[in-house]
Amino acid sequence: MQSNTSKIVLAIIIITIIVGGGAYYWQNSQTITEPDITTQSPSISSDLETYSSEKYSFQYPKGYFVVADSSGIILTVRKAANQQEADTLGRDATKNRLEIFQMKDFGGDRPWGIENEASQEEIDGYVAKETLTVGSGDKKLDVWLYYSKNDSQTKKELKAIFDSIVVK
Numbered sequence: 782m783q784s785n786t787s788k789i790v791l792a793i794i795i796i797t798i799i800v801g802g803g804a805y806y807w808q809n810s811q812t813i814t815e816p817d818i819t820t821q822s823p824s825i826s827s828d829l830e831t832y833s834s835e836k837y838s839f840q841y842p843k844g845y846f847v848v849a850d851s852s853g854i855i856l857t858v859r860k861a862a863n864q865q866e867a868d869t870l871g872r873d874a875t876k877n878r879l880e881i882f883q884m885k886d887f888g889g890d891r892p893w894g895i896e897n898e899a900s901q902e903e904i905d906g907y908v909a910k911e912t913l914t915v916g917s918g919d920k921k922l923d924v925w926l927y928y929s930k931n932d933s934q935t936k937k938e939l940k941a942i943f944d945s946i947v948v949k
Contacts, residue, residue, distance in 0.1 A: 832858075837881070837915075837922060840945040842938055855882045858942055860935060876927045879939045880909075881946070884923045910936075916948035 829840040846867035860877035861867035909925035
């Protein structure tokens with residue numbers, strides 16, 4: 782009887798060693814892929830245009846156009862079919878744009894330019910989805926992003942433009 786018990790214990794030990802060794806081999810033989818970490822700024826396209834002024838520069842994808850307002854206070858980067866359409870749209874109540882300005886040029890409070898009888902769609906076009914800043918002190922820039930809440934591609938493109946802004 783004792784001989785059978787020792788055979789069973791020996792069999793359990795051998796099976797444990799085989800199973801444990803197999804599991805160890807299987808885990809160590811798996812290929813571990815390291816995540817691709819880059820130091821490049823987020824880019825939505827490799828085909829980018831560059832805007833540069835004495836105050837700042839940034840990159841933007843094709844399909845976007847730069848429009849300065851007549852006062853020179855606000856620079857708009859707008860998604861449009863062509864430059865003529867972008868110029869014609871100006872700063873009307875449409876989404877798909879990014880505006881760069883300095884709040885101090887408005888005395889610290891920027892007027893919206895909305896009439897009391899504006900529709901919700903017109904109001905939504907004037908209300909930025911995101912209000913961001915870049916730079917500091919006298920070089921601080923306010924950047925407002927306008928996009929439709931369900932348009933994740935435009936949001937991604939506008940965020941990439943914002944991320945590329947370099948204050949001089």
